[in-house]
Amino acid sequence: MGAEVLTNLDFIRFEEDLEDWHTKALNYLQSSSDCFDSMISYEGSEELDDYVESTCAPMMRDLDEYYDAVADIEKFSERVRLERAE
Numbered sequence: 001m002g003a004e005v006l007t008n009l010d011f012i013r014f015e016e017d018l019e020d021w022h023t024k025a026l027n028y029l030q031s032s033s034d035c036f037d038s039m040i041s042y043e044g045s046e047e048l049d050d051y052v053e054s055t056c057a058p059m060m061r062d063l064d065e066y067y068d069a070v071a072d073i074e075k076f077s078e079r080v081r082l083e084r085a086e
Contacts, residue, residue: 006083014076021069028066031059 035056042051 006079010076010079014073017069017072017076021066021073024062024066024069028059028062031056031062035059 035052035058038055039048039052042048044051
């Protein structure tokens with residue numbers, strides 16, 4: 001089974017995927033920083049678990065989006081690996 005030939009459009013999409021990955025990595029870093037900062041400074045009366053769950057929800061969403069972006073890059077990398085193997 002031969003590998004699919006990569007086109008210029010494939011590389012343009014890869015470049016877009018890299019930009020998307022970079023943006024999502026920065027979003028994750030910011031939301032995780034916000035989450036941990038809020039845990040450190042927490043002085044409220046509600047249970048810490050409830051507070052953390054609501055405050056850190058964006059971090060978990062950003063982490064999922066980051067891993068989705070990584071998966072897109074891995075797909076392209078696998079296609080390149082297959083093409084080079086031929």
